Amino acid sequence: MVFDAIAALGRVVIAACGWTGRLALFALDGISHLVRPPFYGRMFVRALVEIGYFSLPVVALTAVFTGMVLALQSYTGFSRFSAESAIANLVVLSVTRELGPVLAGLMVAGRVGAAMAAELGTMRVTDQIDALSTLSTNPMKYLVTPRLLAAAIALPLLVVVADIIGVMGGFIIATAKLGFNPYVYLHNTIAFIETMDVVSGLVKAAVFGFLIALMGCFHGYNSRGGAEGVGAATTAAVVAASVLILAFDYGLTEMFFSR
């Protein structure tokens, strides 16, 4: 009984090690093509537009409502201690350091990570990836590397937009509903924010973008078994990317801000 449990645990550990190893090799292979020609600029631009431009509405909506809720909730709490003036500070720090990159990452993981896994998975089960190989085209170079690079560039750009819109959401609620002076609110926002607050959020976003594309491409590229396999790959890509975003968020926060 005890040995069965140990054996089961061992199998899980071995499977996890194998998965991690395959993922690491896949990521290294994808990254290595960044410096080995030929480069597929057209695929990169297409991925950049798909990830960046078409994710703007969902990221903007998430950011504006998050900023609005933050202002409302913090007012409820801070007013009990007569600390309402700290609302602008809290909104801008929360949005730039955490909520901007994390929520944008989660939204993009749901939208783009799933689409990547589904597209590559379908290409795998319909022999399109094999067809690329027969046409003198390395599938990793053509399909994976442009997506990894595009996601790592697009997500910070999205987070810049999310930061601005999130702060604007807080500003709208604070001035239109809570009676703050617009000039004072903006002054507090600008006075408290530091370069590192924004930079840390952008670095997080780049890492999250890479993780989203990596999970989408890895699960899609290795999917098996027809429509069911593609569905499973899509689910796995979104779940894995979401969990990794939250885990890496903690690690990066420790790296940037732990004293």
Added chain:
Amino acid sequence: MSGAVPLIRLRGLRKAFGSKQVLDGIDLDIATGTSLVIIGGSGSGKSVLIKCILGLIVPDEGVIEIDGINLAGLSGQAREKIRARFGMLFQNAALFDSLAVWENVAFGLLARHQITRKEARAAAVDVLAQVGLGPEIAALYPAELSGGMQKRVGLARAIAARPDILFFDEPTTGLDPIMGAVIDGLIVDCVKRLGSTAVAITHDMASARRIGDRAAMIYGGRIVWQGPAGDLMASGNPLVDQFTHGRREGPIQMELRR
């Protein structure tokens, strides 16, 4: 064939997936200019065999030689040079959904040759004409085409770079008999025009006789018979006879359960 080096030479090719031994010592020579049809039941390893030759699957053991060059010993660039001699028509055409028809056809040209997109499009329209498709098809996407047209576009893509070795994976599967005959006719025309060597796998006996001048049967992971395609229906081999005549009784026992 005796004396001359065969264009494709396979020796002792073995490949297993888990406990299932799919290829169990394939020995096969394919001479230059031959159209070889490989027949065999579902799951007998025909597609795996072709994918091993194409380098899409790595065999566990054995030798694959193209023009006397062993593929196993080749580096990336040398292997790519050999691969550039191949053209492949996949079972379901495997067209790239996100690209227009002309981009699909010209994909290999753009990848292998320094040509502009304008030149590639013109070349694609020329190749489409060779498979009986007009220039108006060039701008369409694969999802807008019928199954037969997709097969033609797949054939155009396979021959666009004028390869000297062509592979066809069940070219008539999923097509009605008339369209199947049309595709077979196009395949024969293209192979003759290019002077290519062709390897086709199929279940379709009519297609096998139309495409091939030689035939081989794979069973139990081995080549159990080979000879002229015209002898397929009267080979004298009980395995081939049962398969070609579609008899339930005989030496081939289909795996109905795993």
